Amino acid sequence: MTTSTGLLDADLVETPASEEKDTAGAARIVGVGTATTEHSYTQRELLDIFKITDPRVRSVFLNSAIERRFLTVPPRDAEGTCLPETQGELLAKHRRLALEMGAKAVHACLDNSGIELSDIDYLCCVTTTGFLTPGLSARLIRHMGILPDTSRVDIVGMGCNAGLNALNATAAWAVANPGKVAVILCAEACSAAYVIDSTMRTAVVNSLFGDGAAAIALISDGPDTAYAPSGVASFPGSPRVLRFASQLIPDAIDAMRYDWDDQQGKFSFYLDPEVPYVVGANAEQVIDRLLTGAGLRRSDIRQWLVHSGGKKVIDAVRVNLGLTRHHVRHTTGVLRDFGNLSSGSFLFSYERLLKEGVVEAGDYGVLMTMGPGSTIETALVQW
Template sequence: MTTSLLPTRPGAPDPDRAGQATSRLPGMARILGIGTAVSDTSYSQTDVLDALDVTDPKIRSLFLNSAIERRYLTLPPQGSDGTRLPEAQGDLLDKHKTLAVDMGARALQACLKDAGADLADVRYLCVVTSTGFLTPGLSALLIRELGMDRHCSRVDIVGMGCNAGLNALNAVSGWATAHPGELAVMVCAEACSAAYAFDSTMRTAVVNSLFGDGAAAIALVGGSADQAAGAEPVRAQQAPRVLKFASCVITDALDAMRYDWDREQNRFSFYLDPHIPYVVGAHAELVTDRLLAGTGLRRSDISHWLVHSGGKKVIDAVMVNLGLTRHDVRHTTGVLRDYGNLSSGSFLFSYERLLAEDVVNPGEYGVLMTMGPGSTIETALIQW
């Protein structure tokens, strides 16, 4: 990884003021509800180190200086002597199926309750995961698990990584816009406990110190907000509009974040290049300015920033390059502290926390940002 991966600084944002151009943007869809769920057991970082009998001081320091206090995990089963038993790749796939279906179902139900809608109202279901592979996919399994309409349109997005939540939101927003008044739901279900490889290397230690289990769901409707089938009209009228998306694939860093086959451990294993926080941070300005181009908005016009909880160094790098404050990313750092990196659904946990604060005012803008393998940064602009 070299500095050649870093972009030149782009020009200043569009000088037009807020609202002049965004008033002409068609609202792709409105966000009606949000719901989240986690697995059953949480552990402190010290708990995880002790459970896995990690004594290496460098690895312990990595865990304990991660800005993470607790994570929800399903650790390997214990043997008769109390040590954690090894899990074959087939066992991990079974774990992924069990956890992802359970968490995904609970997040979906919580989302619909928040939207004032029912399972019968869902016309389109998009499910995102990168922590396991299933055929049929999670969308079909969730439809069966919850007794949803078997004629519900669906799609599964598999393997895109931590950025995938916004890739999927783009597709779901497009479907909702093309089908006014019909309810579309996206579910991100990440059983990160099923994607772990344990050895004594720093490569696996970085991953093992970071990720946690979690699922998040978000409901959208296109057209007039009060047209949503089954949704409560008052809640629908308060829903933010999804205005625009922008992406950036850092092609020179395609291998910097990857999930591939580890021949020595005979399983899939995630890899993070140690330079990736700086590469992502340096490109955050480029893609954010692209998102705001033509809208009449400057970064200073954005009231709410919901950034993926990718890790302490990633968050710091994004803050520095975008000129954000600790307050701007308080939900991002709070989710990292309480859950770790939840992969594709992390930004939705932050969105839920923002709504719980009840500080958003009508007309305010928000930027959603995720980053992951590719290396990729995805962004979305929303307005309440």
């Protein structure tokens, strides 16, 4: 695979520098909530459940920097062997788990922010682990009893980076509709995207991903916030979303992909072994462009929330950006306790950062996700 360290300016999507000088009207993240499926397993337990004996595959599982993951494993026969699941059964699993986890995450987010279910004006649902028509947003509105006139959008198939793509679009909606509540839900039932066989291709994927959902609520602190559910002023310490930068790496467009496996008769995810190095080689440019437009340097950033893509990916980003292990403590902690949760991983880290209680007013933070394309998405926030 060819790596790319250069990028044309046309490939970078940025907010003009002038916009973050005046942050009036910026969207704020005013609540966060997370959820998982019911059962978690250690990597060794999963090796036993999947009856994996190949030393090479076992090594992939046991050297992943992951201790536990939440998964919904396939039904097993009397001998304990996992039964094969058809693509139809996997889609049904995705629908069930996404709704269950999604509802829990949204409720947790609303509880965290003090917002009522009836206050939601806009719902953006993100998922890559299954396809639904009507989409998850419509099903979640019916499932939870959200008002049926709620505006909605579904972001499907963009992968691990999609949470920041959703934040970009939803923050813009919030600014255009000051005082109204927008909710983003990332619901990834990775158990519904597994192919279980003895190949190294599937071993890398099966050793990494877990089930999880995360939701955040946004409100713009524009001039019309008087009609917000409780007023933005009642959300102290909520960070403003200032700007975004996005980088596509065209030479690596097939490095992470979800395609059809004729032999298995279902979709299968593929990760190129060179992905960590490609992401690492391109991370510095997009981060520096994000910050330069705001008149900042990397040393000005107090909080870093990087996608828990895997041990090698995290290490590559950390080294290339000159970050310490402390900077990515929540990224590695989420990977250890949950695995890669795809689009919602960085929000699990965000929740942990807030619970840690170390953020101070004025702190700048960088959110960073990586995924198929290959792409790097970034956002700058300030508390």
